[in-house]
Amino acid sequence: MTENSSPLFIVDAMFGKLGKFLRLLGFDTEIANSHLKDSQIFEIALKTNRILITRDLKFYEHAQSQLKKKNLQSNMALYLPYQEIIEELAEIFSILGIDPEIFIWKDGEDIPFQSRCSKCNYELIKVKKETVIDKIPLKSATIFKKFWQCTNDNCGKIYWIGRHWEDIKAILQKVRKLIQDRN
């Protein structure tokens, strides 16, 4: 998947966990403020060419009728009435034809995608351990070798492939299995 063809998303505030996960997978994802009205969220989606993800059937149906009127593709709005992030991701990947395999890395290998900051959606860049060593827990600095930092000056969150990423990989493997089982 090239940067140009990678879909952009806007998720409603209920999907905070999914939104953060999509960011870590490198998808440019807005998490809509909870005070925004549905119409405002949809307007942002249209203006910024983002795929709307909602759990609200009425909002979804309204979005679909608007997309139809504007001759836009129906997959610019997705309805995800699920509780589990695995089901949500499986649905997104299935509808958009994204192979979860491209995100799953082998032990000891680099992660095969350009992550974004789960907190603020800015891109991450690889940084040398020495440059961030005073900002990370000593234990992590001892165990891990590769570090990334958020490029947003107001955030600067630091990432490393620790245990948390094993959970991410396990979720991706379950998504892959769920999609395979359905086919």
Ligand SMILES: [Zn+2]
């Ligand atoms: Zn950030």
